[in-house]
Amino acid sequence: MIIDVSNFIDGETREVSFSEKVLIPENYCVDNNADVKVVGEISNEKGKFHFTGNVLASLCLNCDLCLKPFYVELKFIIDEIFSDDFSEVDSENDFFHFSDKKINLAEAIISGILFNIPMKAVCSDNCKGLCGVCGHNLNEGDCQCDKTYVNPKFEKLKALFEESEEEV
Ligand SMILES: [Zn+2]
Ligand SMILES: [Zn+2]
Structure with a gap:
């Protein structure tokens, strides 16, 4: 150069x-x-x-x-x-x-x-990203994770919700 x-x-x-x-x-x-x-x-x-x-x-x-x-x-x-x-x-x-x-x-x-350099760099428009639970690259196929998984932050709320359901 x-x-x-x-x-x-x-x-x-x-x-x-x-x-x-x-x-x-x-x-x-x-x-x-x-x-x-x-x-x-x-x-x-x-x-x-x-x-x-x-x-x-x-x-x-x-x-x-x-x-x-x-x-x-x-x-x-x-x-x-x-x-x-x-x-x-x-x-x-x-x-x-x-x-x-x-x-x-x-x-x-x-x-x-x-x-x-683009602000958001994505390998393809169809990129599926990573599994939020196990980190598996979803472009390489699905994983066995339960996709209804709740972030630990919300686990307590979920538990409270379930308790109140049991009482009914
Ligand atoms: Zn990607
Ligand atoms: Zn997974």
């Missing part, structure tokens, strides 16, 4: 494409590497570098319902300015920093991935 800009004249635009693995810094899954394809272009705009591109990232998430790892594909656009002038890289300016004439797109791509 590194672009060498040492021989890049002002006003010049170059096409850029990468296909690499990027390490996602958060622990979403067993596999923290995302397969990332980036196709875009970078322009030298008076010493600042403007990158725009399409990103296709395939990464592993754990299903919110059944907890199994599964892969999602995220598609998004990145449009970022890179500056090597430290004085411009502050909270008010939305630049990514680079140094040594080398622009590393990884940070911009990782923030794009984190921003685009």
Whole structure:
């Protein structure tokens, strides 16, 4: 994801494409590497570098319902300015920093991935989730549990209810 800009004249635009693995810094899954394809272009705009591109990232998430790892594909656009002038890289300016004439797109791509990860990640629309009693993955078949099971919090209420029934 590194672009060498040492021989890049002002006003010049170059096409850029990468296909690499990027390490996602958060622990979403067993596999923290995302397969990332980036196709875009970078322009030298008076010493600042403007990158725009399409990103296709395939990464592993754990299903919110059944907890199994599964892969999602995220598609998004990145449009970022890179500056090597430290004085411009502050909270008010939305630049990514680079140094040594080398622009590393990884940070911009990782923030794009984190921003685009779905709030609710479900392996399939038909995911049945886990059994609330034994934790069995119901996508792999049914378990023997009594699905009329009552949460222990409500056991006392249930007992009270049954007592009052007996008295009748
Ligand atoms: Zn699932
Ligand atoms: Zn069960």
